[in-house]
Amino acid sequence: MTNNNIFASASLALLLLLTTGAGALISAPAIAASAPVAEEEEPEKGPHRGRMLRKDDFAVELSIFETGVPPEFRVWVTHDNKPVAPEKVDLNVKLTRLGGVVDDINFYQQSDFLRGDMEIYEPHSFMVTVEAQYQGKTYRWEYDNFEGRTTIEAAVADAMEIGTEIAGPATLDQTIPAYGKLSLPAGAKRQVSARFDGEIKTLHVGLGDRVKKGHTLLTIESNESLKPYDITAPADGVVTQQLANSGEQTNGRTLLTITDSSVYIAKLAVYPSDYKKVETGAPVNLEVAGSDEVRKGEVTFIEPEVREDQARIVWVKLTNDNQSLSEGSFVSANIEVATIDVPLAVKRVGLQGFRDFTVVYAKVGEQYEVRMLELGKMGGEWVEVLGGIEPGTEYVTENSYILKADIEKSGASHDH
Known part of the structure; x- marks a missing residue:
């Protein structure tokens, strides 16, 4: 776990640099420096590309086979x-996983090797305890x-805003994207004539004035x-056109236009x-373009005809309370x-590649x-999980x- 401890220390150092101002950057090498990490010796591999475990003249080659x-x-x-007949050895392997789960694996003879009696499910990340009995002696190894594992101190995780949630049931809202423009509903514009x-x-109002129904506009x-x-x-609205002035003759023309902009239609x-x-x-x-606000509505009408590009227009009514x-x-x-209600889901924002x-x-x-x-179905911020994580597991969202970067940096991989 040496690399993980260094990551936590380096991360905390970086945080201190960022929070103490630009002047601290001058002394960055002194703060972030740490002793060189000693490279771990590569485990000895056997003829079947498994890990060799030796004690005295007795040796076990333990390989993960998945072909x-x-x-x-x-x-x-x-x-x-010299090869030992597999039936002459009693072997047990225990895999202790993160959280204390222990996989207890026993072995049986097959051809010239011993075969484990259970699948080694992902991740292949565990403490391995091997115990073998041969000719009255017991041999034991642990490594x-x-x-895909790292350690981050709680204070550093908080400072880096690493957030978590609990895996469990969720409601998937499946959606389709759509695009359009805002239009005024029919009758929103009223033309005023004599x-x-x-x-x-007398012209009692001017361009841009807001009026109520019954308000005097002209004499x-x-x-x-x-x-x-x-x-x-x-009707209520705003004077959006002024086409006449005091002293002029009406002559049967439109004098003003009143627009009610309290409601729009997103088409x-x-x-x-x-x-x-x-x-x-x-x-x-x-x-709506120009605003970060997410507005909610519902489909109120679907036009029966289609456009030349074969699109059908869907209407959504939006109130314009703040104009x-x-x-x-x-x-x-x-x-x-x-x-769709699913029994187990995680947030899509937490997904990473490994x-x-x-x-x-x-x-x-x-x-x-x-x-x-x-993974199964996706909807909104959630994705259904069919396997790989237990309900109730706390996971990073x-x-x-940050975790992906540290784990990739360590380069650790499991034995095969």
Whole structure:
């Protein structure tokens, strides 16, 4: 575990450098330096590429065999450099894994070797205890075979904001992406004109003014009766067009436009492969260009016709309470098409690559170790786990790349 302790110390040193200001960088070599790490001697390998364990003239070659079968132990025994018939040796191997789980493996004869009676499941990271009995003598060896494991002190992990959660059941929200623009609903724009032509005596509002329904907009003197009358706002809204001024004749034209911008419609394009997945009432998360806010809505209408590019347009109503939305703004959205409850899931943010596996890092005390996952369905921030981690396991979600970097740096791999 020497490399792991150095990592924790170096990490803490780096943290101190970052928090003590630029001046501390001058003395960085003095703070972060540590004694050179002595390279571990490569274990002796036997003719079957297994680890050789020797005591006096007795030797055991312990190999992990996984060609065409799940990983298993196979053992060849020699005495005075001569092969020993496997039936003359009683052998037991115990694998003590992180968290105290012990795999107890016994052996039986097959051909000229002893074969373990259980699969060596991933990760191949454990303390190995080997006990052999031969000609009335007992031989015992113990060694570490760690991979994908590191140690980080709690204070350093907190400073690096390494966050964890517990693996367990989750609800997967499966979504499809969609894109579109904001539009005003029908009737949002009201054009104001005079019922009886005449001269505009008073213009009570100006461009950009907000009005309520019934608010007086203009006073007109009728050309026929020469009597004044008022034109009032037909609805709440904002004056978005002013097309006339005091002293002018109305002449049957539009004088003002009042726009109600309290509600917008996000019109989203859905393409043929997803037509059948989207239904009215489906929840939608939306982001409008220029804003980091995630808005929630639901599908209120699906247009029956398709566009020239074969997209079908889906409507989502958005309220504009803070008046931050604008007509024509681009919208990106995720439309929920299925909700699936699964018994075991992890957060996708915690996933990392290790060898040929997708893994998360399980946490036990101050130690962290890979868990090779068999994954199922994905939805939202979650991914279903079919195997590789036990329910209730604490695993890293935030900043798992720190663990990946340290483990890759150590370069440790298991015996074969």
